[in-house]
Amino acid sequence: MSSKIPISRETKAKNTKRKLFESALSLFKEKGIENVHIEEITNSAGVSKGSFYTHFKSKHDVILEHYQLIDEVYEEKYEELKEAEVSFTEKLQTILLSGFYFCDDMGFDFLSAVLINQLSSPDDKIFINNENRKLYRIVKLIIEEGIESQEFNNEEDGQFYAEIIVVFYKGLFLEYCLLKNPTILLSDFGSKSLNTLIEKVLTK
Incomplete structure (x- = not known):
């Protein structure tokens, strides 16, 4: 008698989505987003073509899901710095710069695809402008703590x-994409301007 535990339908669905997600990202990095067809993604993942549309509406939705991990980066960096003996100015700069570094790893094409996705999405589907994002809450919290500490x-x-x-x-994300120059890193393009603004606007 087999001792294998049956895999639930929910677990199978999660595994399929993960395979599609990882296959898509790998192909996007190798060939460029616009050069990859849905069938290539499903073939690489070893699933049927119809499975893709069960989990994603388009290739750009795969990119957006990857980009949404940026809020986890902000939160991890915030927790890392919460008890650190650094100024609130440095905390805020470091946390926001971590988003730039995350996008450096994504690459210019990925970031541009995110913005295209968001510009064409209905209002209730826009992620980058959602005030409930961890980004907004973390920035506001650090600023309030900085005000309280004078x-x-x-x-x-x-x-x-x-x-x-x-x-x-x-x-800065938008201006970077408008440069249309993938040889420039977002962190190199935006760091100085961001740090200067924080210092000029917030510090006494």
Whole structure:
């Protein structure tokens, strides 16, 4: 009698989605997003073509799911720095720069695909502009702590400053994509401007 435990339908679905996700990312990096067909992804994953559309609406949805991991990067860096003996200015700069480094690893084509996806998505499907994102909550929390410690200006509240920082931060992503130069890293392009803005707007 076999001792194997049957795999549930939910587990099978998760495994299939993971295979599709990993196969798609591998092919995108190898050939470029626009040069990869859905059938190539499903063949590489060893599943039927119809399985792709069970889990993703398009190739760009695969890219967006990968990009959403950026919020986990912010949270991990925040937890890492929570008890560190560094200024709130440095904490904020380090956490936001970690997002740039994450996108450096994604590459120019990936990041451009994310923005294309979001520009063409309905309002309720937009991730990068969602105020419930961990990014917004972490930035606002650090700024409020900086104000309380008197390191940051208190002329306005944390929400006001957080909105300025995040809008500028997102703008750097857009400006970087408009350069259309994959040889330049986002971290090289945006770090100095971001750090300068934080220091000029927040610190006394």
